[in-house]
Amino acid sequence: xxxxxxxxxFMGTPEFAVATLKLLVENDYQIVGVIxxxxxxxxxxxxxxxxxxxxxxxxxxxxxxxxxxLKDDTFLAELKSLDANVQIVVAxxxxxxxxxxxxxxxxxxxxASLLPDYRGAAPIHWAVINGEKKTGVTTFFIDDKIDTGAIxxxxxxxxxxxxxxGTLHDTLQEIGSExxxxxxxxxxxxxxxxxxxxxxxQPKTAYKLNKENCQIDWxxxxxxxxxxxxxxxxxxxxxxxxxxxxxNLTVKLFDVSKEHLSHSELAGTIISSKNELKVAVxxxxxxxxxxxxxxxxxMDIKSLLNGFNFSEDDKML
Numbered sequence: 001x002x003x004x005x006x007x008x009x010f011m012g013t014p015e016f017a018v019a020t021l022k023l024l025v026e027n028d029y030q031i032v033g034v035i036x037x038x039x040x041x042x043x044x045x046x047x048x049x050x051x052x053x054x055x056x057x058x059x060x061x062x063x064x065x066x067x068x069x070l071k072d073d074t075f076l077a078e079l080k081s082l083d084a085n086v087q088i089v090v091a092x093x094x095x096x097x098x099x100x101x102x103x104x105x106x107x108x109x110x111x112a113s114l115l116p117d118y119r120g121a122a123p124i125h126w127a128v129i130n131g132e133k134k135t136g137v138t139t140f141f142i143d144d145k146i147d148t149g150a151i152x153x154x155x156x157x158x159x160x161x162x163x164x165x166g167t168l169h170d171t172l173q174e175i176g177s178e179x180x181x182x183x184x185x186x187x188x189x190x191x192x193x194x195x196x197x198x199x200x201x202q203p204k205t206a207y208k209l210n211k212e213n214c215q216i217d218w219x220x221x222x223x224x225x226x227x228x229x230x231x232x233x234x235x236x237x238x239x240x241x242x243x244x245x246x247x248n249l250t251v252k253l254f255d256v257s258k259e260h261l262s263h264s265e266l267a268g269t270i271i272s273s274k275n276e277l278k279v280a281v282x283x284x285x286x287x288x289x290x291x292x293x294x295x296x297x298x299m300d301i302k303s304l305l306n307g308f309n310f311s312e313d314d315k316m317l
Contacts, residue, residue, distance in 0.1 A: 001188050003029065008184075009084040009103070011035040015052040016169060017090035020110060020177040024088075025060055027181060033063045033082040035092070071096050086187060088180060089142065100142040105187050107142045110180050112172045113206065114138060114154055116197045119147035120206035124172060125165050128231030130204065131223065132159050135168070137176040139183040141194065150194035152183050164233040209236060216240040216253070218268040218316050222283040226258045229286075237292070241317040244310075248317065254298060255290035268316040277301050279316050 008029055010021050013036050024031060034057040042049035050058075057064050063082070067075040076098060087107035089095065100107040113123035114136040120126075127135040136156040143149040155175055159168060186192045207213065209232075216225060216238050232238040237252040265271075265280030272278075278285040292298040293308065 001190065003184075003188060006030060006086055006105075006184065006188065007032045007082070007084045009033045009035060009079070009082055009087045010053075010090075011087065011092040011095075012053045012090040013037045013051045013093075014091050016112070016173045016176075017092070018052050018056045019173040020088070020090045020180050021053060021056055023177040023181060025062075029184065031060075031062050032084050033065060033079070035065050035067065035079075037093075038066045038068050070099055086184070088184075090176070090180070094146060095142060097144060108139050108152060108183060109142050109147070109149070110176050111138045111140065111147055112169075112176060114156060115140060115147060115151060116200050117204040118206040119203065121208040123206040124169050125209060125231050126204070126206045127159060128163055128165050128168060129228050130231075131227045135159055135172070137172055137179050139179055140197075148197060150196055152186065152192060152194055153179055155179050162230070164230045166234045211239075214238055216316070218279070218281060220282070222258050222260060222281050222286060225281055225286055226256060229253050229256045242314065243317050244314050250294050252292040252298070253288055253290070254292070255300075257287045257289060258284060259287065260284040266315075270310055270314050270316060272305065272310040274305060275302050277305065277310070 006029060008024065008031050010024065010031055010033070012021065021034065034053065036051045036053040036057070039048040039050050041047065054064060054066070065075065065078060069075065079099065080102065084103050086105040087100070087103050089107060089109040095107065111123065113127065115138040118126055118135070134156055136154055138154045139152040140149040141152065157171060157175060214232055214236055216228060218225070218240070229238040233254045237254060239250055239252045241248040242251045261284045263280055263285070267281050269280040270277065271280065277288045279288065289301050290298060291301060291304055293304070
């Protein structure tokens, strides 16, 4: 089979998926349709927001579908009429069996972890939060559960000590898009060999992020807090209560650094100067280099300290 014989339907929504779709277009693959999320209200004005995949698909004049219900008869009929023989999924949503079984050569997914670890919605974030030294990307054929299908290809990458979810996201989207191309080449030549995912008693999971699991726990040790903040930088941002004489403020922390050092300060104690802000925690000090006060923009700490004075009794809760 030749490249031109492949008829691809691509499914994805966020920026992470655009890199793959773009590489498919640049490599002259035949994209017969793109499926993405419906436009949703966003921002203060609640204006309808187009997904990143939709914006790119429109720029390339690709056939676009935005179903609200993947089991809807009208959508299924339109999807079938595209006559795709392979479907590629990158950061979309769980597909019903009638959809993933439709194409002749199957439906495969690109996932941003080394499966079976970090199945779920936020694999890049949790790899950094948990202090992993390596992660990667996986292509696998979709089955009836979440991220459990037979593995086609994997590629491993190092997670640097100062990696943020933002930098790791950019790395994984690039090597992930290349892995999709490699997977398609195997399909073209009929050389696909899959590996069943091993059963793991306690798999590392990638829970969906929410307000509760993005809050900093200042009773944890220095490395755990440092990893959590960089694993949520730049999005959605780790947050904490800043206790001041005027009450508790909700602040977000972004760029941080650390110093391992024995001390007798209580966890959450703030030490500030004209140019520096650090928090005492178990095992050392966390230096805050970038912070966002409520209702304000994200600021580097020197700029923030020019307009905000910390008192001796202020602390992180």
